[in-house]
Amino acid sequence: MLIEQGEPKIIVAVRKRPLNKKEINKGDIDIVDVSNQQSQVIVKEQRTKVDLTKYIEEHQFNFDAAFDENTTNEQLYLQIVRPIVEAAFNKAKVTCFAYGQTGSGKTYTMLGDYQERVPGLYLLAAYDIFCLLNNECYGHLQIAISFYEIYCGKLFDLLNERSLLQPREDAKGNVNIVGLQERKVQSVEQLMKVIEQGSASRITASNSSNNDSSRSHAILQITLKDGSRSHGKLSFIDLAGSERGADVSDTNKQTRFDGAEINKSLLALKECIRALDLNKNHTPFRGSKLTLVLKDSFIGNCKTVMIGNFSPSNSSSEHTLNTLRYADRVKELKKPNDKELKDQVTSLDKLARELMLPRQQQPVKMQKQPQNQQSQQQQPQFNPFKNNPLQNYQNQNLFQQPQFLNLQNSVPGMMIPQQSQQPTYTFQNFIQPPPPQPQPVIPLQQQQQPQFKINDTKNKQSFNKPTPQLQETRPYMNENLFPGQIERKSKINSSMEDDLMKIGQKHEQLISVILEEEENLISSHRSHIDQMVELVKQEMMLLHNIDKPGSDVDEYVKGLEQILLTKMEEIQTLQSQLSTFKSHLSEEETLQKQFYQQRQQLSQQDTECSDIFK
Numbered sequence: 001m002l003i004e005q006g007e008p009k010i011i012v013a014v015r016k017r018p019l020n021k022k023e024i025n026k027g028d029i030d031i032v033d034v035s036n037q038q039s040q041v042i043v044k045e046q047r048t049k050v051d052l053t054k055y056i057e058e059h060q061f062n063f064d065a066a067f068d069e070n071t072t073n074e075q076l077y078l079q080i081v082r083p084i085v086e087a088a089f090n091k092a093k094v095t096c097f098a099y100g101q102t103g104s105g106k107t108y109t110m111l112g113d114y115q116e117r118v119p120g121l122y123l124l125a126a127y128d129i130f131c132l133l134n135n136e137c138y139g140h141l142q143i144a145i146s147f148y149e150i151y152c153g154k155l156f157d158l159l160n161e162r163s164l165l166q167p168r169e170d171a172k173g174n175v176n177i178v179g180l181q182e183r184k185v186q187s188v189e190q191l192m193k194v195i196e197q198g199s200a201s202r203i204t205a206s207n208s209s210n211n212d213s214s215r216s217h218a219i220l221q222i223t224l225k226d227g228s229r230s231h232g233k234l235s236f237i238d239l240a241g242s243e244r245g246a247d248v249s250d251t252n253k254q255t256r257f258d259g260a261e262i263n264k265s266l267l268a269l270k271e272c273i274r275a276l277d278l279n280k281n282h283t284p285f286r287g288s289k290l291t292l293v294l295k296d297s298f299i300g301n302c303k304t305v306m307i308g309n310f311s312p313s314n315s316s317s318e319h320t321l322n323t324l325r326y327a328d329r330v331k332e333l334k335k336p337n338d339k340e341l342k343d344q345v346t347s348l349d350k351l352a353r354e355l356m357l358p359r360q361q362q363p364v365k366m367q368k369q370p371q372n373q374q375s376q377q378q379q380p381q382f383n384p385f386k387n388n389p390l391q392n393y394q395n396q397n398l399f400q401q402p403q404f405l406n407l408q409n410s411v412p413g414m415m416i417p418q419q420s421q422q423p424t425y426t427f428q429n430f431i432q433p434p435p436p437q438p439q440p441v442i443p444l445q446q447q448q449q450p451q452f453k454i455n456d457t458k459n460k461q462s463f464n465k466p467t468p469q470l471q472e473t474r475p476y477m478n479e480n481l482f483p484g485q486i487e488r489k490s491k492i493n494s495s496m497e498d499d500l501m502k503i504g505q506k507h508e509q510l511i512s513v514i515l516e517e518e519e520n521l522i523s524s525h526r527s528h529i530d531q532m533v534e535l536v537k538q539e540m541m542l543l544h545n546i547d548k549p550g551s552d553v554d555e556y557v558k559g560l561e562q563i564l565l566t567k568m569e570e571i572q573t574l575q576s577q578l579s580t581f582k583s584h585l586s587e588e589e590t591l592q593k594q595f596y597q598q599r600q601q602l603s604q605q606d607t608e609c610s611d612i613f614k
């Protein structure tokens, strides 16, 4: 092997959905190019200067895998999810996250589209799981399903009428979810029924109250059980819409708190993935409810696939960029550190010496994505987890004929699209990349915005030269003409950005405190009521005793005094807890207003400043 390297524990992939009818009718255009082969995404963001001239800013991202709008759920599954399903049979705890803006395709990816008869990852995984269970090596395992959601930091059981659940960490550090229902299932059909029931419960809840499915994280856990012990575990997580956590300046307090909770969980998730990838001893899973309940998926033998879903439309460019940046940051963490880079270069040098090749002939573009080079030479390109435990089943055609059609009668509404009725699911398919996909259909500059110039932000070069007209309208846009102004503006900007960041951080910390205080206050209020009931009982006993002939009045007075004192102390404690909470709430409002104003000012400055540089 050319480069020694551990198995990747994290795969970060992104997926573009097609423009939908609504977007097309609105005149939206597709501004994202995806290259499946190069695992690359290019977003051509439309921007407007102060003088209203338009230009395009280009953002390029690279991931472990990128899927264009023509990629099917089956293709995606085979490339990045099936390997972790297999790993679960090899005793791993594996997790697949779908992340992205509301309407970006998370549910389509996970659940599929019943009406269009498109199977999602749940069904595709279910099929493979039961195929494997039919194999004698795994015949002793059973499947148990749980399905719950996290909404506003609280857990609700989707398989038990959304009953409230409590996560508890025991003395051994295991996190148990008290009251969580687990259903045993014995077939793909049963498994899909349970999933359908849970999903329906989530949808009903979102219609009947101000809850909204895109504000909650849905967690489907499939445990492979060996008797009462867990053999391996698969968690599929449909995360809350990423835009829900984005805006702390929303005027509705509850929305702000929900958003802050989502922010907190996404931040904590990123940190936990970082810890998992770096094999750190300490995993900050207590950072949020989401990561707390997933604790065992971040330690030990674990693998994670994250799928960032995004819309191609120009009207969603901000959210799309946020999704891609988040995925990029998760992926950034995977890049080898300096020492690893040095080790890799050293091992290359060693190999070169062994092969007696001059140094300059060595492959040089290996440091950032060593696995790519490996894949070209030795490893199958889309087999992220090497040492596949199931490779010896290859000849048994274990995955060759998924019986999706059998499900049509048993899973209501579920049918399989024509083109996927007889896919050949051989391992050969699994380890090969998909055939090249047709490229995006709407050529941006030609069709819609011929006057735009395209800036490549990375190379500071233009794709198309600016039209003479654009140049003429902005003859003063020459850095040399206003150097002082540019410096002043950028100084103002950076100090404002610092301030904004400080306020943002303070706000985030305060919200964390508030959320914790809220939980404590509610639980104190509950125990306060219990205490009061107890005191009332004691008072009644006092009255009962004093009514008896020959009763001791001193004892009565002493008893009553003690009860009233305890009551007063109880009330005072609760009151002081309440007033601290109230003052934090009003502090939060002030911070939120400050944040909002500062951001407005900054975006104003930003436009002026970017205008000068154009």
Ligand SMILES: Nc1ncnc2c1ncn2[C@@H]1O[C@H](COP(=O)(O)OP(=O)(O)OP(=O)(O)O)[C@@H](O)[C@H]1O
Residues within 6 Å of the ligand: 016, 017, 018, 020, 069, 100, 101, 102, 103, 104, 105, 106, 107, 108, 109, 113, 213, 214, 240, 241, 309
């Ligand atoms: N890859 C795709 N191919 C075809 N249609 C898609 C694709 N992805 C999503 N869609 C369609 O886009 C719409 C929105 O997708 P979906 O409901 O999966 O979004 P979501 O991210 O789950 O939204 P929410 O967070 O609100 O639940 C649906 O009608 C879905 O069928």
